[in-house]
Amino acid sequence: MEVLLEITQAELADFIEISNNLYGVDFSGYAQESLRRRVLRLMKLKECDTFAAFKYFLANQKLTDNELLNEITVNTTEMFRDPEVFKFLKEEVFDIMETYPRINIWHAGCSTGEEPLSLAILLKEHGLLKRSVQYCTDINSEVLAQAKKGIYELREMKEYSTNYIRSGGEQSLSDYYVANYGNVKMNKGLGKSMVYTKHSLVNGSSFNQMHMIMCRNVFIYLTTEQQNKVLRLFLDSLSPRGYLILGAKESAVFSTVFNELETVNGRLKIYRKKK
Amino acid sequence: MVDLKYIERKNREPIKVVLFCGSSGAINVLENFLLNIEQGLKVAIVVLLHRKKGTQDYLVKYLNQKICVKVLPVEHGIQIEKGIIYIIPAGYHCIMEKNRTLSLDLSEKVMFSRPSADVSLESFSFNLKEQLIAIIVSGANADGANGAKWVAKRNGKLIVQTPKEAFAKTMPSSVLEAVDRVDHIVPTNELYNTAAKYF
Structure with a gap:
């Protein structure tokens, strides 16, 4: 035993x-x-x-x-996790983003970069990729290096493809990668909008005005006090009426800064800064 | 805003928690178990089933229609209260914090499962000690056997479905192999009454 x-x-x-x-x-x-x-x-x-x-x-x-x-730290992530969230972004949020001359998006705790790529694909299909900058940050420089490479395992792709379609994807996910040796390499064009930097949510500070912040499944590893601090940081980094997207099972309801946020979709955990 | 004083008061009350773990073939057993519940349930029940992940939680909807007490999906940071049934979402491990809130966790699968019974049994027993009542039913892998060791060591109660009554007997029988002595080995129909002795 x-x-x-x-x-x-x-x-x-x-x-x-x-x-x-x-x-x-x-x-x-x-x-x-x-x-x-x-x-x-x-x-x-x-x-x-x-x-x-x-x-x-x-x-x-x-x-x-x-x-x-x-x-x-835990680096689990996947493409198009919770397709409903991406579908909502595509159908409800992108139309608003379309009116902006430049779109700043921050993926806080992006891990190996599956989520920024998912968003990049949908942005591309909406004609928004060229004017977007996606800041991908993580505390772990090793996962960032992997994210930069854009190489993933082929066996994951079946599930990702299903979720891509359910997210409202208009083509086939295989249009966006080349498969070889049991791996896939994502198209380089998708990565053009990305900036990868090491950044710690625990003691890092705000670095730009963001129109959208995606921070999914990071809060589940933090204490309540730390969550409040990070939310404060996000509020300071969001432009007026900017969007905040948390993980499907996380919630900003318990936080001290909740009154500064407006709930866009409570079930999908999509929030918006009031002003 | 959540009333913090209320939460604090709640935290001090000792609460018994039933952790119901199952996998393949467990859904009928779960329904059978939960249908026995009457209003004024004195414990909290947390349900851990191995399921395919998805955003829509049909199990919660279905059980809410069938059962007379509230059924909630576990969200990160939820405060556990008696009289409520909590369903762990597919794709996350579920662990318990010191202050009796539930946390979700995306770390690697344990025994090919997320949620894994090993993870939850260990964490729940760490924080609840003898206040935990663990029930292990039908399932086709040995997830839960390691967790059961912890429950036994920390004086929690272990109730196992009679393996030959289970649709898949691996899960209950591997618990019986792993632990020297479980509290009860009972057929499906007696699971609730046996657990209710401790409520």
């Missing part, structure tokens, strides 16, 4: 301190339970049976900063 690993709250606090001091990675704004699970997973991966052994392992700098970040 395998060992049942366990860590206490105090040990978790210890981990946060060690990673901050030795690796310069700040996990203090991360939701406790999720962090506890990730630390346990990493301990198991590195074959540390006790927290003391794990601490020794960390203290001797057996990981690089990026490895630590990679193992603890």
